[in-house]
Every structure is written in structure tokens, then in C-alpha cells.
Amino acid sequence: MLQPKSSTLRSVFSTRSRLALFAFAAFGATMNLQLAGCTKKNAQPSNVIKIGEYGSFTGSEATFGVSTNEGLKLAIKEKNAAGGIKGKKIELISYDNQGKPEEARAMVQRLITQDQVLAVIGEVASTRSLAAAPVAQQYKVPMISPSSTNPQVTEIGDYIFRVCFIDPFQGLVMAKFARENLKKSKVAILKDVKSDYSTGLSDVFEREFKAMGGEIVGIESYASGDTDFKAQLTQIKGKKPEAIFVPGYYTEVGMIARQARQLGLKDVPLLGGDGWDSDKLWEIGGEAIKGSYFSNHYTTESDNPKVIEFIKRYREEYKGKTPDGLAALGYDAGQILMAAMERAPELTPKAIRDEIAKTKDFAGVTGQISINEQRNATKSAVVVQVADKVNRFITTITP
Amino acid sequence: MEASQQEFLQHLLNGVTLGSIYALIALGYTMVYGILQLINFAHSEVYMMGAFAAYYTGRTLQLDQSPGILSFLILLIAAIVACSVLGLTIERLAYRPLRKAPKLNILITAIGVSLLLQYSAQVIFGAEPKLFPEVIADRTLFTVAEVEVRTLDITIFLVGTLAMGGLHFLIHQTRLGMAMRAVSVNGPVASLMGINVDRIIMWTFVVGSSLAAVGSVLVGLKYPKIDPLMGMLIGIKAFVAAVLGGIGSLPGAMLGGIFLGLSEEMVVAYLSSTYRDALAFGILIVVLLFRPAGLMGTPVKEKV
Structure with a gap:
């Protein structure tokens, strides 16, 4: 047997304090970056309009950030090809926040103070939008979140907008769908406690489903990053639900579907929200995820000419890749922002903010978008079923 | 048999499988600690690299087209070779030059190597999750009291036990x-x-x-989603398992792994899934309060 030389407890303590030291050093490095950002002041060149974007281009939700970025870039490219705004070209500055809230905050700080952007687009995940929005509000620079659905995001202040629907609506859509379309009466919930998005959807679903006469037979939770869900699923299996509401993100949902089937939960469909929307869902979930349903912002099966045109141009731009909902929202966010800039009497953050707030019946790829008093978008949602390589359109649910 | 007993058996099976994976990785921490008194933080990244080595080998040879024991062994060997080379390189380039330096320096180097590998992997392999090749068809092997025992659970348990048995033989x-x-x-x-x-x-x-490599292939089969940050959480848990068992002690690492796997599982089963990690780690603190040297560790007095 290998013997330790020093007492175990002591070594643990010293490890902890060493880790703390390390964390402190890392924090210091971030602070330096921020300070550097504050001291460097560049005047905005008069012939370009700078728009900032922050997103998760790396990390476990990387496809979210990348899709949004591609949609946004396409919108800007089209606008520049059509002559730009008031004769000026638009320049997009994008920063990667690696899927970390604290990075998101630092990146927005940098966009505003160092790059001097006129408006910010981001983020997909509500957790990161919530971390970064106070910075945009503080400097009074308008921020449009393309797809953060947690209600609190726009409550941060009058400079924060979104072009997607909010959690209560998605929770309501899925509760309505489970109760009225699928005729289920006993549903279990498996939520991600580390994500504001997931707990938000879960709370509304629970309330609405009960109000419609359904029964929630069990609520279990996990933390994003987990790979083993068998304990929770075994608990859920014991409650014999007819469907399971899993309002998480695609990486975990794929694994949850697999493990649910392994435990013998075979004819129980999973239900979810737009966090499922990624090609990776099929890859990770495989056979196990097929037949499950989720609410989404748009569907590629739509016959709306605006959608067909968008898909065609996106495929031309990105080597035949099919745009997902997040790409469509990135595109819409960019278009709404640029339309507001076009209408604004002068190119200042304040004037742009006022025009974004006036957006009414904007014909976006993801539906007719109006910005309401709370700076949220009112629009419809679609429910799709996961099938082979393409999600089958099931129904549209309006607010 | 009653439904509650059946559920308990299912939880027991889940917990032991999860625990044997923690144990395999915990052994790597404990071995290096036993010899060098170093917490090798890069160990969890060696494990991650093993999974990617197996992934690329599987993809190049298209092993998911021909599932079976042979394909499994090829993945295992690929991962073991890659991890051993990486482990040796880290030791030679990062740790050996610091052998005479204060312990703090080498510990910080270990954290640095860990971060270097994590972020290099994101650049090289890409950050998006990848699907591990399924070389062992996962099907129900037999059913005990309505609890399905699956091929993968048995494979993990058998290979894990074999690896640990082999280590015991090697050491003694x-x-x-x-x-x-x-x-x-x-x-x-x-x-x-x-x-x-x-x-x-x-x-x-x-x-x-090599033990981390075996662990990575088993995890890849059971949870077929791999990404460059996959080592972080499991690394912390395996480290905790090693401390729980008494760091430096090999049987302790095995026991600690199984103990942690079971307590995580049982916390979800009978307390709350929301507080899984908090409660599982709470149990750990309680154990360490009563046995500061861990379950199997021997307290050694430091000479002053």
C-alpha cells in the first residue's frame, strides 16, 4: 500500500488555500483587462457604425453562439450590400464569453468602453444576459437579446430588449400542448437548477398544467454539466408519468433521453423548450429522442416566403447549413436593430433605443414581432416533433 | 417484490456503476500523491484526452460499424497509449524540473498544465460535444427482480474490477x-x-x-457525449473520492469512489435531487470530521 507522508487533513487544507490563491490571481487578471478597457478611448470613426455582439462561441453551448452569430452576420452583410445605414457601413465586433456569465459581463464592458459600440446584441442564455445587461443599462447603450427567454432579462432596465417570446409563454405553450393536443394528465418535471431559463419554464409549466386540470407527479432536478441522470429518472419512473417535461439544453437533454430509455421509460415522450434546438440533439440523443416535442421560435418547414428566402440565403452563405431557430433570431435581432438605426434621427444610443421601443408588426423570420411596454416581443410559438434529421412541424400556438 | 425495493435495487446498481468510474480515476490521484505528495490536477485532463484519443481512433477505423469486444479493446489500447504518453510528457516537462522546488510551485504548475490542456483541447478538437463511438451494443442482459441489468453496466463493473485487481497485483x-x-x-x-x-x-x-484511460473509455460508452471540459467535474469528484478513502491509499480510493457514487445516488433517491452535490459533499465532511485521514488512511504525525 502506498502511504501518505503527511496527514491527509493538512494536505487538503493547504490545497484549498492554494486553490484560493490561484482563483485570486485569475480574478486579478480579469480586473486588469477591464481597467485596460476603461483607459483606452477611441473616437468612433465617422464612416462606420459599430455594433457589438457577445456570445458563447466555445463551451458546452457553443452551437448557440455560433448560430446566432451566423444569422446576425448575414443580416449585416445584406444591409451593407444594400448601401448600409445613412450611407455608413456597419461593422460587427463579436466577443466570445466561453459560456461564462462573468466573461459575458466583462465582454460587454469591453464592447462599450473600449470599442465604443452604439448597440449590443446578446446573449442566448438568460443566465449570461442577466449578468451582462446591467452593464449595458449602466452605460445607457441599447442591448437586444436575440433569444433569452427569462422574464427578468428586460426588467433590468429601459435599454434592454428582446426579440423572442418569454418563459411564461413557452411554459404555457407546452402545458397547453401536453394537456390539449397530447391529452396527458400526469406529467413529471426534470429541470436544470443551475439555469434561470430551465427553472423559469418549469415553474410556469407546473402552474399552468395544474390550472388546466393536469397533475404534476414529481419534480426532480440536475445541474448542467452532469452526465448521469439515472437516479432522478429512476425516481420519476416510479411515479409512472405519461410525459416528462425537460426544459433543459440539448447536450443534457440528449443524454437524459438515452438514459430514460435505458431505464425502460419507453413510450413516455419528453417535452421541452427552445433550448433543445440544435442538430447535436439528434446526434447525442439518437433513437431515444425521436418522437419527443419542443416549442420553438420558427420551423424550417414553414411556407412563409420570408422564411424560405432566409433559408435559401443562409444556405448559400454557410455551405448548405440549415439555419436553426437561434440563427433566425440572430438575423431578426440584427434586422430590428438596423431598422431602428435607419429610423433614428441621429445615431446616438438614446435615439436608437427610442426607435427600438417603437418596433411594431415587424415581419421577421420568426414571425410578426412587436415590442411591448415591457420591451418584450409579442409573437407566436411553434411546437415541433423530433424526427429523422428534420423536426416535424406540429402546431402554432399564439399568445 | 415491492416497488420500493425494486427502486432501491435500481439505485444500488446505478450507484455502484457510477462509483466504480470515480474509483478508477481516484486511483490515479492517489498513486501520484502516494509517491510524490503532489495533487496532480492535470489527471482529469489526461482522462479527457483519453476519451478523445479513443474517439478519433474509433472514427478513423469506423469502429461503430463493427461493434464487439475487439473494437472495444482497440479503443482501450488507443486510450491507454495516448494517456501514458501524455502522462509521461507532463511528468518529464512540467513536474520533474520542479522536483526540488517547493511543493507550492509544483502544485501551481499542475493547475497550469490542467488549464493548458483544457483550452488547447477546445482549440484543437472544437468546443462542441462529440458522440463517442458505440462499440458495445447496450441491451438488457438479464433482469433481476424487474431491474434491468444492461451490458454496459456489467462491462463497466467487470473492466473496472479487472483494472483494479491488476493494479493490486502490480503493487503487491x-x-x-x-x-x-x-x-x-x-x-x-x-x-x-x-x-x-x-x-x-x-x-x-x-x-x-492508463487507469484514467480505462475510465475515459468506460465513461465514453456509458455517457456517449464527450467534450474538452468533461474532465473538470468528474476530476473533482474523483479527487474527493481519493481524499474520502484516505489519499495515498489504494483500497481507500476504490472504497471512496464507490462510497461517493452510492451516496450521490441515494441522496437523489431518498432526499432531494436539487441538493445532490451539497448533500453528498456534506456526508464527506462528516466522514472526514470523524476520520480525518479518510476511511482507509493512516494518520502520520508530522515531525516538527
Whole structure:
């Protein structure tokens, strides 16, 4: 047997304090970056309009950030090809926040103070939008979140907008769908406690489903990053639900579907929200995820000419890749922002903010978008079923 | 059989499978600690690299087209070779030059190596999750009291036990193992007895990394989503398992792994899934309060 030389407890303590030291050093490095950002002041060149974007281009939700970025870039490219705004070209500055809230905050700080952007687009995940929005509000620079659905995001202040629907609506859509379309009466919930998005959807679903006469037979939770869900699923299996509401993100949902089937939960469909929307869902979930349903912002099966045109141009731009909902929202966010800039009497953050707030019946790829008093978008949602390589359109649910 | 008993059996099976994976990785931490008194934070990244080595081998040879024991062994060997080479490289380039330096320096180096590997992997492999090749068809093997025992659970348990048994044999029945034990008790004296300490340390890294490789392939099969940050959480848990069992003690690491896997599972089953990690780690604190040296560790007085 290998013997330790020093007492175990002591070594643990010293490890902890060493880790703390390390964390402190890392924090210091971030602070330096921020300070550097504050001291460097560049005047905005008069012939370009700078728009900032922050997103998760790396990390476990990387496809979210990348899709949004591609949609946004396409919108800007089209606008520049059509002559730009008031004769000026638009320049997009994008920063990667690696899927970390604290990075998101630092990146927005940098966009505003160092790059001097006129408006910010981001983020997909509500957790990161919530971390970064106070910075945009503080400097009074308008921020449009393309797809953060947690209600609190726009409550941060009058400079924060979104072009997607909010959690209560998605929770309501899925509760309505489970109760009225699928005729289920006993549903279990498996939520991600580390994500504001997931707990938000879960709370509304629970309330609405009960109000419609359904029964929630069990609520279990996990933390994003987990790979083993068998304990929770075994608990859920014991409650014999007819469907399971899993309002998480695609990486975990794929694994949850697999493990649910392994435990013998075979004819129980999973239900979810737009966090499922990624090609990776099929890859990770495989056979196990097929037949499950989720609410989404748009569907590629739509016959709306605006959608067909968008898909065609996106495929031309990105080597035949099919745009997902997040790409469509990135595109819409960019278009709404640029339309507001076009209408604004002068190119200042304040004037742009006022025009974004006036957006009414904007014909976006993801539906007719109006910005309401709370700076949220009112629009419809679609429910799709996961099938082979393409999600089958099931129904549209309006607010 | 009652439904509650059946559920308990299912939880027991889940917990033991999860625990044997923690145990495999915990062994790597404990071995290096036993010899060098170093918490090798890069161990979880060696594990991650093993999964990617197996992934790329599987993809190049298209092993998911021909599932079976042979394909499984090829993945295992690919991961073991890659991890051993990586473990040796880390030891040679990062740790050996600091052997005489204060312990704090080498510990910070370990954290640095860990971060370097994590972020290099994101650049090289891409950050998006990848699907591990399914070389063992996961189907129900047999059913005990309505609890489905699946091929993967059995594979994990068998391969895990074999690897740990092999390690036990190596440490206690071979000359190399004897030398390892000698170095762990007292390095300078061992070298006076004619043991090449550097060589023994290299072997320790090879063996520890190989165990991480075995763990990575088993995890890849059971949870087929791999990404460059996959080592972080499991690394912390395995480290905790090693401390819980008594760091430096091999049977302790195995026991600690199983204990942690079971307590996580049972916390979800009978308390709350929201507080899974908090409660599982709470149990750990309680155990360490009563047994500061861990379950199997021997307290050693420090000479002042």
C-alpha cells in the first residue's frame, strides 16, 4: 500500500488555500483587462457604425453562439450590400464569453468602453444576459437579446430588449400542448437548477398544467454539466408519468433521453423548450429522442416566403447549413436593430433605443414581432416533433 | 417484490456503476500523491484526452460499424497509449524540473498544465460535444427482480474490477510494485537501496494515466457525449473520492469512489435531487470530521 507522508487533513487544507490563491490571481487578471478597457478611448470613426455582439462561441453551448452569430452576420452583410445605414457601413465586433456569465459581463464592458459600440446584441442564455445587461443599462447603450427567454432579462432596465417570446409563454405553450393536443394528465418535471431559463419554464409549466386540470407527479432536478441522470429518472419512473417535461439544453437533454430509455421509460415522450434546438440533439440523443416535442421560435418547414428566402440565403452563405431557430433570431435581432438605426434621427444610443421601443408588426423570420411596454416581443410559438434529421412541424400556438 | 425495493435495487446498481468510474480515476490521484505528495490536477485532463484519443481512433477505423469486444479493446489500447504518453510528457516537462522546488510551485504548475490542456483541447478538437463511438451494443442482459441489468453496466463493473485487481497485483506481487512502495515510504532511502527513483515515478505516471484511460473509455460508452471540459467535474469528484478513502491509499480510493457514487445516488433517491452535490459533499465532511485521514488512511504525525 502506498502511504501518505503527511496527514491527509493538512494536505487538503493547504490545497484549498492554494486553490484560493490561484482563483485570486485569475480574478486579478480579469480586473486588469477591464481597467485596460476603461483607459483606452477611441473616437468612433465617422464612416462606420459599430455594433457589438457577445456570445458563447466555445463551451458546452457553443452551437448557440455560433448560430446566432451566423444569422446576425448575414443580416449585416445584406444591409451593407444594400448601401448600409445613412450611407455608413456597419461593422460587427463579436466577443466570445466561453459560456461564462462573468466573461459575458466583462465582454460587454469591453464592447462599450473600449470599442465604443452604439448597440449590443446578446446573449442566448438568460443566465449570461442577466449578468451582462446591467452593464449595458449602466452605460445607457441599447442591448437586444436575440433569444433569452427569462422574464427578468428586460426588467433590468429601459435599454434592454428582446426579440423572442418569454418563459411564461413557452411554459404555457407546452402545458397547453401536453394537456390539449397530447391529452396527458400526469406529467413529471426534470429541470436544470443551475439555469434561470430551465427553472423559469418549469415553474410556469407546473402552474399552468395544474390550472388546466393536469397533475404534476414529481419534480426532480440536475445541474448542467452532469452526465448521469439515472437516479432522478429512476425516481420519476416510479411515479409512472405519461410525459416528462425537460426544459433543459440539448447536450443534457440528449443524454437524459438515452438514459430514460435505458431505464425502460419507453413510450413516455419528453417535452421541452427552445433550448433543445440544435442538430447535436439528434446526434447525442439518437433513437431515444425521436418522437419527443419542443416549442420553438420558427420551423424550417414553414411556407412563409420570408422564411424560405432566409433559408435559401443562409444556405448559400454557410455551405448548405440549415439555419436553426437561434440563427433566425440572430438575423431578426440584427434586422430590428438596423431598422431602428435607419429610423433614428441621429445615431446616438438614446435615439436608437427610442426607435427600438417603437418596433411594431415587424415581419421577421420568426414571425410578426412587436415590442411591448415591457420591451418584450409579442409573437407566436411553434411546437415541433423530433424526427429523422428534420423536426416535424406540429402546431402554432399564439399568445 | 415491492416497488420500493425494486427502486432501491435500481439505485444500488446505478450507484455502484457510477462509483466504480470515480474509483478508477481516484486511483490515479492517489498513486501520484502516494509517491510524490503532489495533487496532480492535470489527471482529469489526461482522462479527457483519453476519451478523445479513443474517439478519433474509433472514427478513423469506423469502429461503430463493427461493434464487439475487439473494437472495444482497440479503443482501450488507443486510450491507454495516448494517456501514458501524455502522462509521461507532463511528468518529464512540467513536474520533474520542479522536483526540488517547493511543493507550492509544483502544485501551481499542475493547475497550469490542467488549464493548458483544457483550452488547447477546445482549440484543437472544437468546443462542441462529440458522440463517442458505440462499440458495445447496450441491451438488457438479464433482469433481476424487474431491474434491468444492461451490458454496459456489467462491462463497466467487470473492466473496472479487472483494472483494479491488476493494479493490486502490480503493487503487491511484482518487483516494480515493491519499488513503488519503497519510494512512497521514503524516496531518498529507496534510491540508496539502488532503486532508480525517476524511473519509478515515470512508471507511476504510466500506470495512473492508463487507469484514467480505462475510465475515459468506460465513461465514453456509458455517457456517449464527450467534450474538452468533461474532465473538470468528474476530476473533482474523483479527487474527493481519493481524499474520502484516505489519499495515498489504494483500497481507500476504490472504497471512496464507490462510497461517493452510492451516496450521490441515494441522496437523489431518498432526499432531494436539487441538493445532490451539497448533500453528498456534506456526508464527506462528516466522514472526514470523524476520520480525518479518510476511511482507509493512516494518520502520520508530522515531525516538527
